[in-house]
Amino acid sequence: AQSVTQPDIHITVSEGASLELRCNYSYGATPYLFWYVQSPGQGLQLLLKYFSGDTLVQGIKGFEAEFKRSQSSFNLRKPSVHWSDAAEYFCAVSDSGYSTLTFGKGTMLLVSP
Amino acid sequence: EAGVAQSPRYKIIEKRQSVAFWCNPISGHATLYWYQQILGQGPKLLIQFQNNGVVDDSQLPKDRFSAERLKGVDSTLKIQPAKLEDSAVYLCASSLDMRDEQYFGPGTRLTVT
Numbered sequence: 436a437q438s439v440t441q442p443d444i445h446i447t448v449s450e451g452a453s454l455e456l457r458c459n460y461s462y463g464a465t466p467y468l469f470w471y472v473q474s475p476g477q478g479l480q481l482l483l484k485y486f487s488g489d490t491l492v493q494g495i496k497g498f499e500a501e502f503k504r505s506q507s508s509f510n511l512r513k514p515s516v517h518w519s520d521a522a523e524y525f526c527a528v529s530d531s532g533y534s535t536l537t538f539g540k541g542t543m544l545l546v547s548p
Numbered sequence: 549e550a551g552v553a554q555s556p557r558y559k560i561i562e563k564r565q566s567v568a569f570w571c572n573p574i575s576g577h578a579t580l581y582w583y584q585q586i587l588g589q590g591p592k593l594l595i596q597f598q599n600n601g602v603v604d605d606s607q608l609p610k611d612r613f614s615a616e617r618l619k620g621v622d623s624t625l626k627i628q629p630a631k632l633e634d635s636a637v638y639l640c641a642s643s644l645d646m647r648d649e650q651y652f653g654p655g656t657r658l659t660v661t
Contacts, residue, residue: 439590478552478639478652479591525590532647534579535604538590 437462437528439539447545448516456511456542458526467529468509469536470500474522482524485509486532496520521546550574552653554640560659566628569656573621573642579603581650582615582625583639591639597623598646627658635660 438461448454460466467486471479483494490502500511509526526539553572561567573580578599583591594613596604599620608615612631617623627634637657641650 444588476654478641478654480652481649527590533643533649534596534646536591536593536650538592540589 437466437530437537439526439528439537441524441526441539441542443542444540445543445545447547449547450518451515454511454513454516454520454544456524456526456544458509458511458539459507460509460526460528461507462528462530464530465504467532468500468502469527469529469533470494470498470509470511471525471527471538472496472522473525473541479525482511484533516544516546518546518548520544552640552642552651554638554653554656556656557654558657558659560661561630563632563660564629566626567630567658568624568626569638569640569658571623571625571640571642571653573623573640574651577642577644577651578620579643579646579648579650580617580623581641581643582623583641585637585639585655587636594625603646630658630660632660634658 440459469484470482473479482498485502523541523543525541527536580597582594585591594608595615597617600617615625637655639655640653643650
């Protein structure tokens with residue numbers, strides 16, 4: 436069965452600093468990988484996805500993620516964090532595109548002034 | 549384009565009572581999902597509909613949870629009787645078809661006392 440581990444429950448970053456959120460997955464074949472963001476009282480919004488091809492994928496709001504098969508990782512990065520990025524971030528894996536998503540437990544991002 | 553609508557946004561009930569949640573997906577979306585998100589965890593799929601048929605309900609606790617999508621549009625999720633451990637946010641999502649991007653509603657926060 437597929438699974439996702441997000442080792443950091445909370446992360447605090449200063450505004451303007453760089454950000455990296457970690458995600459490790461467990462899946463036998465090539466997975467479909469996703470990052471979602473959830474702001475308070477809001478549903479999940481898709482930031483970016485990896486299906487195949489270039490292992491560095493660009494998303495919305497200036498986010499990017501890199502798929503590393505050898506490390507079973509799909510870490511999310513942003514070069515300069517804005518206060519509006521404070522939210523909870525979820526990594527997800529699927530074996531069939533957008534369907535059948537398995538989510539990690541999430542990482543809460545706090546942005547300090 | 550209107551997003552996924554859910555109501556109510558908040559609900560507080562006592563254990564052993566029943567409760568129902570309503571979801572109106574994006575117009576034209578054939579696939580509808582219900583997720584349960586317990587505090588501190590990622591969303592977990594409860595049930596997936598394709599039009600008015602069930603595709604996957606393997607993680608739905610069928611002794612107390614039920615869901616329907618009678619006309620292939622709106623959907624209701626019911627819990628009867630509720631337990632303390634059912635306290636969670638219930639998210640509805642829809643997609644154009646089964647392998648398309650899922651769009652999430654804002655969720656219904658259920659508190660069982």
